[in-house]
Amino acid sequence: MNAFNNSKAGAKSNHPPIQPSIALTIVVCLLCAFGLQTARGATDYSACFIPGETAEYKASWMGLPIAWSKATTDTVEHNGRELIRIRMVSKSYKTYAHIYKVDDVTEVLIDPKTALPVRVDLQINEGPLFKSHLTTFYHDQKVAIFQDRISKDIREVPIEKTTQDLFSFIYSSRRRNLKTLAGQTHKLLVDGKIYELGLKLHKEDRIKLSEYGKVECFEFEPIAAFDGFFLRKGKVMFWISKQSPRMVTCIQAKITVGKVNVKLEKVSGSGDSFWEKIEEK
Numbered sequence: 001m002n003a004f005n006n007s008k009a010g011a012k013s014n015h016p017p018i019q020p021s022i023a024l025t026i027v028v029c030l031l032c033a034f035g036l037q038t039a040r041g042a043t044d045y046s047a048c049f050i051p052g053e054t055a056e057y058k059a060s061w062m063g064l065p066i067a068w069s070k071a072t073t074d075t076v077e078h079n080g081r082e083l084i085r086i087r088m089v090s091k092s093y094k095t096y097a098h099i100y101k102v103d104d105v106t107e108v109l110i111d112p113k114t115a116l117p118v119r120v121d122l123q124i125n126e127g128p129l130f131k132s133h134l135t136t137f138y139h140d141q142k143v144a145i146f147q148d149r150i151s152k153d154i155r156e157v158p159i160e161k162t163t164q165d166l167f168s169f170i171y172s173s174r175r176r177n178l179k180t181l182a183g184q185t186h187k188l189l190v191d192g193k194i195y196e197l198g199l200k201l202h203k204e205d206r207i208k209l210s211e212y213g214k215v216e217c218f219e220f221e222p223i224a225a226f227d228g229f230f231l232r233k234g235k236v237m238f239w240i241s242k243q244s245p246r247m248v249t250c251i252q253a254k255i256t257v258g259k260v261n262v263k264l265e266k267v268s269g270s271g272d273s274f275w276e277k278i279e280e281k
Helices: 022-034 166-172 178-182
Strands: 054-061 064-078 081-092 103-111 116-126 129-138 143-148 153-158 185-190 193-209 213-223 235-241 248-254 259-268
Touching: 064 259, 081 166, 103 166, 116 166, 166 185, 178 193, 193 235, 193 248, 193 259, 213 248
Parallel strands: none
Antiparallel strands: 054 064, 054 259, 064 081, 081 103, 103 116, 116 129, 129 143, 143 153, 185 193, 193 213, 213 235, 235 248, 248 259
16 A cells, blocks of 8 residues: 655635635536547547646636646556556635635546546645545455545445546546436545535536637536535536537636636647637737
């Protein structure tokens, strides 16, 4: 069992106008939309992961640019195996860090042949919320080892041979039909527990992006009860592009105080001419 070194939690914010779970809500919603694509024949997991792909986002609260997020995909060697690494980083802008500080890093190692997670490392520091979790999957033994570095809790979690975490599920769903995916309930291992995730498909819309103009999108609503991942109070909506590869273009989250908006800023390394060519101003 290879655990990362314990990390030191930062100081708590004295100004918590934003609900503690909102930054992580943004991260997960970004990924929920980021991975979905319409199916074209049989599933090919290797096509679901694009090494070198990067998506950048900007989050604002009450009109203030509070944080940015970046999702990247690359390949790494781990215990003699070539795996896919998905890395999501979210940080608050220095100007507004005194209002609500965000400093999150999540890394997921995935077997590209099976689309099953090997290891999930979660580091969350946002306002008064701190998490430091490491989950290692042993699919052949039908067990995952969950470690909470803060509480020192280490325990075995029974899983099925095909159990996924949220990130591996989303990325491996890139070639599935959106309506089919939205009509199903999915069981995933999150924070050491098995949860159910649902996606509700709403209307089609056009979302204006600063660098790409108006983009045709589908509107979705996540339905889940992950502590710290989705808002238990308020509502989160997000839009994903019809343009392939499908990307989240916008997120709107109603929280305790005001609303948080997240928009796509830039895509690179996708291999698609639409996302690589920024619209001329």
